[in-house]
Amino acid sequence: xxxxxxxxxxxxxxxxxxxxxxxxxxxxxxxxxxxxxxxxxxxxxxxxxxxxxxxxxxxxxxxxxxxxxxxxxxxxxxxxxxxxxxxxxxxxxxxxxxxxxxxxxxxxxxxxxxxxxxxxxxxxxxxxxxxxxxxxxxxxxxxxxxxxxxxxxxxxxxxxxxxxxxxxxxxxxxxxxxxxxxxxxxxxxxxxxxxxxxxxxxxxxxxxxxxxxxxxxxxxxxxxxxxxxxxxxxxxxxxxxxxxxxxxxxxxxxxxxxxxxxxxxxxxxxxxxxxxxxxxxxxxxxxxxxxxxxxxxxxxxxxxxxxxxxxxxxxxxxxxxxxxxxxxxxxxxxxxxxxxxxxxxxxxxxxxxxxxxxxxxxxxxxxxxxxxxxxxxx
Amino acid sequence: xxxxxxxxxxxxxxxxxxxxxxxxxxxxxxxxxxxxxxxxxxxxxxxxxxxxxxxxxxxxxxxxxxxxxxxxxxxxxxxxxxxxxxxxxxxxxxxxxxxxxxxxxxxxxxxxxxxxxxxxxxxxxxxxxxxxxxxxxxxxxxxxxxxxxxxxxxxxxxxxxxxxxxxxxxxxxxxxxxxxxxxxxxxxxxxxxxxxxxxxxxxxxxxxxxxxxxxxxxxxxxxxxxxxxxxxxxxxxxxxxxxxxxxxxxxxxxxxxxxxxxxxxxxxxxxxxxxxxxxxxxxxxxxxxxxxxxxxxxxxxxxxxxxxxxxxxxxxxxxxxxxxxxxxxxxxxxxxxxxxxxxxxxxxxxxxxxxxxxxxxxxxxxxxxxxxxxxx
Numbered sequence: 077x078x079x080x081x082x083x084x085x086x087x088x089x090x091x092x093x094x095x096x097x098x099x100x101x102x103x104x105x106x107x108x109x110x111x112x113x114x115x116x117x118x119x120x121x122x123x124x125x126x127x128x129x130x131x132x133x134x135x136x137x138x139x140x141x142x143x144x145x146x147x148x149x150x151x152x153x154x155x156x157x158x159x160x161x162x163x164x165x166x167x168x169x170x171x172x173x174x175x176x177x178x179x180x181x182x183x184x185x186x187x188x189x190x191x192x193x194x195x196x197x198x199x200x201x202x203x204x205x206x207x208x209x210x211x212x213x214x215x216x217x218x219x220x221x222x223x224x225x226x227x228x229x230x231x232x233x234x235x236x237x238x239x240x241x242x243x244x245x246x247x248x249x250x251x252x253x254x255x256x257x258x259x260x261x262x263x264x265x266x267x268x269x270x271x272x273x274x275x276x277x278x279x280x281x282x283x284x285x286x287x288x289x290x291x292x293x294x295x296x297x298x299x300x301x302x303x304x305x306x307x308x309x310x311x312x313x314x315x316x317x318x319x320x321x322x323x324x325x326x327x328x329x330x331x332x333x334x335x336x337x338x339x340x341x342x343x344x345x346x347x348x349x350x351x352x353x354x355x356x357x358x359x360x361x362x363x364x365x366x367x368x369x370x371x372x373x374x375x376x377x378x379x380x381x382x383x384x385x386x387x388x389x390x391x392x393x394x395x396x397x398x399x400x401x402x403x404x405x406x407x408x409x410x411x412x413x414x415x416x417x418x419x420x421x422x423x424x425x426x427x428x429x430x431x432x433x434x435x436x437x438x439x440x441x442x443x444x445x446x447x448x449x450x451x452x453x454x
Numbered sequence: 455x456x457x458x459x460x461x462x463x464x465x466x467x468x469x470x471x472x473x474x475x476x477x478x479x480x481x482x483x484x485x486x487x488x489x490x491x492x493x494x495x496x497x498x499x500x501x502x503x504x505x506x507x508x509x510x511x512x513x514x515x516x517x518x519x520x521x522x523x524x525x526x527x528x529x530x531x532x533x534x535x536x537x538x539x540x541x542x543x544x545x546x547x548x549x550x551x552x553x554x555x556x557x558x559x560x561x562x563x564x565x566x567x568x569x570x571x572x573x574x575x576x577x578x579x580x581x582x583x584x585x586x587x588x589x590x591x592x593x594x595x596x597x598x599x600x601x602x603x604x605x606x607x608x609x610x611x612x613x614x615x616x617x618x619x620x621x622x623x624x625x626x627x628x629x630x631x632x633x634x635x636x637x638x639x640x641x642x643x644x645x646x647x648x649x650x651x652x653x654x655x656x657x658x659x660x661x662x663x664x665x666x667x668x669x670x671x672x673x674x675x676x677x678x679x680x681x682x683x684x685x686x687x688x689x690x691x692x693x694x695x696x697x698x699x700x701x702x703x704x705x706x707x708x709x710x711x712x713x714x715x716x717x718x719x720x721x722x723x724x725x726x727x728x729x730x731x732x733x734x735x736x737x738x739x740x741x742x743x744x745x746x747x748x749x750x751x752x753x754x755x756x757x758x759x760x761x762x763x764x765x766x767x768x769x770x771x772x773x774x775x776x777x778x779x780x781x782x783x784x785x786x787x788x789x790x791x792x793x794x795x796x797x798x799x800x801x802x803x804x805x806x807x808x809x810x811x812x813x814x815x816x817x818x819x820x821x822x823x824x825x826x827x828x829x830x
Contacts, residue, residue, distance in 0.1 A: 077555050082705040092516070110511035113714070117508065131491040131504055135684035135718070166543050166686070166708040173707050181455060195706045202706070300514075307512035307713030309543075309686075325457045329575050330550040331543045335712045336684035337490065341512075 079202040082194055084418040090403070091412060099410035100439030105243070105274070105386045105428045106301045107356040113341060119348035130340055138333035146310075146339050149346040154295070154314055156288035163323045164334050167311040168273050168298035169195060170327070175269050175294055175313060176200055176235070178326045184234035187266075189220065191389075191419035193243045196271060200237065208233075214391065214421070217380045218247035222256055231264050239271040241283055244389045244419050244426040246382020248275075248283045258290040267292040274385035276302035276353070279364055281383045287314045294319065299342055301386065304352060308338040308345075356430070360386060363429035363436050370440045376447045389416060391424045394450050398422045408449075409442040457579060462571050462795050465776070469789065477787030478816035482805040483763045485681040485733050490718055493682075496725045507717060515713045519687075523716060526723045527689055530653075531664050531672075537694045538664070540701055541716075543708050545650045545688035546572055548673040552646050552690060553580055553612070555703045561611035566597065568796040570620040570648055577614060585610075591768060594757045595624045599633050606637055612644040613637070618651045618660065621796055621803050622766050623759020628661035635667040644669040650688075651762035653679035653730060654737050660761050664691045671696065678763065680722050680729050681807075685715035733807070737763055740806040740813050747817045753824065765804045766793060771827050775802055786819040 091103070101108070113130075117123035147159040154161070165171040176186075176199045185206030188197050201207050208228045212218040229236070236257065241248040249257070261268055270286045272295050287295045298311030313323050333339075345352060364382070371379050371390055379390040392401060398415035402425055405411045416424035429436055459467075469476075494500035518524060524536035531538070542548040553563075553576045562583040565574055577584050585605045589595040606613065613634065618625045626634070631647075638645050647663040649672050663670040675688030690700055722729065741758075744765050748754050753770040771778070775792040779802055782788045793801030808816070 077557060077703065079555070079702045079706065081702055085705055088517075110513045112511045113508040114505075127504070127508060128491075131494070132489050134487040134489050135682040136487040137683050166547075167710075169706065170543075170708040178455070178457070199706050202703075305512050306514045307710075309708075309710065309712040322457060325459055325463075326579075328463065329457075329546070329572050329579065331547045331686075331708060333684075333686075335686045335715050337714060337718075338712050341714075 077202050080194075080198040084194060084414060087399070087402070087415055087418060091406065094406050097406055097410055098412045100435045100442065101412045101431060102427050102429070102436065102439045103412040103414045104430060106306050106430055107304045107360070108431045110306070111304045111352060115352065116341065116345045116348060119351050120344070126344065130337065133337065133340060136336060138336050138339060146343050146346075147312075149343050150312055154285055154287050157314055160317045161314050161320050163313040163315070163320050163327055164339070165311045165313060165327055166331050166334055167300055167309045168271060168296050169311070170331060171296035171298065171311040171313045172196065172269065172271060173199060174323050174326050174330065175296065176203055176237075178323055179235050179267055180205060181234065183232060185230070185232050186235045186237060187225065187228045187233055189236070189238040189242075191242070191244060191421060192237070192239055193271065194418065196237050196239065200235070205234065206232065212242065212245060212247060214380060214389070218242060218245040220249065220253065220257070222260070225257065226260050229260055229264055229266065233261075233264050233266045235267045235269060236261055237269045237271075239274070240286065241274050241277070241382065241384035243274060243385060244387050244414075245380060246385040246388050247380070248278070248281055248383035248385075250281065251284045254284065254286050254289060258293070261292075262290065265292070267294060269294050269296065272297050273301045277357075277360060277386045278384045279361060283384045291316050299345065302353075303345065303349065304356065305342070305345060308335075308342055310334055310338055310342040359433060360430055362433055363431075366433065366436060367427070367429050374444060374447060376451070386430045387426050387428045389419070389421060389424045390427055392447070398425055401425060405443065405446055409446050411439045411442045455579065460571060460575055465792065465795055468780070469783070472783055475783055475787055476789045478808070478812040478819065479789045480804050480808050480813060480816045481789045481791045482807040484678040484683065485736055485807040487681050487684065488722075493718055493722045493725075496728070497721070507714065510717075512713050514710050515716065517710055519711060520716050520720055523720050526720070527691075531662055531691055533665050534691060538691050538697060540690045540697045540704060541711050542688045542690060542704065543711060544677060544683070544686045545648060545673050545675040547708060548675075548688045548690045549573055549646065549648055550576055551700050551703050551707055552671055552673065553577060553582075553614070555700055556611055556644060557582060558611070560609055562607070562609050564602065564605045564610055564613045566602070566613070566615040568619065568621060568798055569614065570616050570650075571795065573614050573616070573648060582611070589619065589622065589624065591757070595619070595622050597626065597630060599637070602634065603637050606641045606643060608641055610641050610643045612646055614646045616648040616650070617663070618654070618759070618761030620648070620651060620762065621764040621791070621798075622757070623651075623762040623764055624757065625660050625761040631661055631663055631666055635663070635670065638669065639667060642669070644671060646671050646673065649674045650678055654734055654763050655761055656734070656738060656741070658760065662691075668693055676719065676723070679733060680726070681733060682719065682722060685712070685719050687711050687716055687719050736810075737806045739810060740808065741765065743810065743813055743817070744804055744806065751821060753828070763806045764791070765806060766798060766801050767804065768801045769824065770800075771824065773827065775799060778802060782820065782823055786823055788816045788819045790820075
């Protein structure tokens, strides 16, 4: 298999050695500070007894025919889904991988909407799909060009892949736009894989799930981002029952069951999702507003305000690579961002706004200082 | 590509549908799993540790796992460094990453049968042209090196095997592994050796392929030996260069292992010797009972396993093993594994990590059932 190297992985490797310099981490897209098992148990009146039950659960493979508990909890987020529509996987990465791998057949092509989380672009290429890309451009506010999409889809198109909301731009498709995509895709009988991992982070625009709008629409998501538990490695696919059955078989040969303890914790966490997320959702919304004010104030920066999600792509007008920009920012000012090159946008950085508000404010102040310095030198 | 549920899945589904009939579970390929508290109780202040672990944020953690975990694993492979190790979601995931990553159009692979079923499913799914070299009962399941030599050619990308053999429990010696290495080297092929049962060695350490050849890849986990398969942590161990390449796929396959699970494993490894001795003793004691029973039963035979946790017993009756095992379960409550699943017809497989009392009664029930069959 020929597989492209993870570009964000290069940055992650570098930042690992320089993490001690970071005072303000604006590089991540999941809530910080992160939640613990104790946070989950504190939502229950019998938390201590739940901990005991958990600690006494045998660390076995999950029961062979998957218990419905977790899948039923997940169903609550998809009005037209039942447990049989849900396939559990090791995080959304595994969920996406299973879908892309399963649907491949010799001779088919895949249309990918970019920019995107790299897996969604590199994985179809690695699986030998004919690769076609529809680029959301900054100039067009990261809005999908339907004409371009229509021109790239043909009868050999097996799969369209997108993120909703988009990572890293935060652009979201409304129900109307999703229906327009479906209309294009339906005509050739292609599948749609929609990575909805950030869709709970919505602001003024409602971001619907595509599941249920089209029989061949497949959704992936996980507990890692908007639900706040990256270390559980609990992800899922939502698809029609026939597809779900096939995906679960591929899942069995590529990883078998997810961690049993993690599955139980996931159920407990999802049952209290409203309570657990209330605090950080409020915080993230506030940050979304502050971010907007800040970008508008800084004359060197510009961006398209994200409709949803927890990150934004911010362009800078200095003549340097995004890696240079971000490395210097870490080394000289202690602020961590993700270089835009990770998404093939080299004159930008991706900023996450899931941290505590005070850290966002301070971090942005430091970026302002850096911009001032660059003004004088570059 | 379309994929159907395999025979093992269907068998397990059938067993689950009849699970209330199980009285003697003789299909245990690992001991009754421990729970989190069992592991913590091996340390003083277990309650305190439990609450501490519960209070830790459930974060991604490093891609390479908690500091010290790979060092612990490296101890089982003399001459290895942590950069030789890539953590994966169990050995299943490790096998999948290796076979997928290495495949290119036109490749063939040589599988030594019988084998862990996932391996044979994945090589077909990944479109390798598959050549099988079978271990035969007639020569006590000794690997025919000439047959292996004839099976490989310049398009052979990889030789795939398990050691100890799953399900036979036959162990390839270091010399035999070296011969396989020479055969692989002659066509520049990789070797993937699933060594998940290697730690059950009946007091005779079993060599790993790691270190014998620059294209040798070993896969394992602590799931069976420590009996905590639910934590889903395994690994690939090979050259640094190959680890870097497999990492590329791993980034898009599943990446990091679960945070809490890695921490629990790390704790369990501090008590590895004690847990290993305990679990190995169960296997040893039970193997002695099974050995005695087979030797004294007319119509039964087997090649005594020298590794792993299963014993494959051949029987002379004219009945398919799935039918025999279904009958055993529904009539006498004894759970076995049908050899048909591994294309070992006319055999049933005993998992040696059951409790000794169940084993003793279970074997008696099997004997009774077979007698009843013979007298029909």
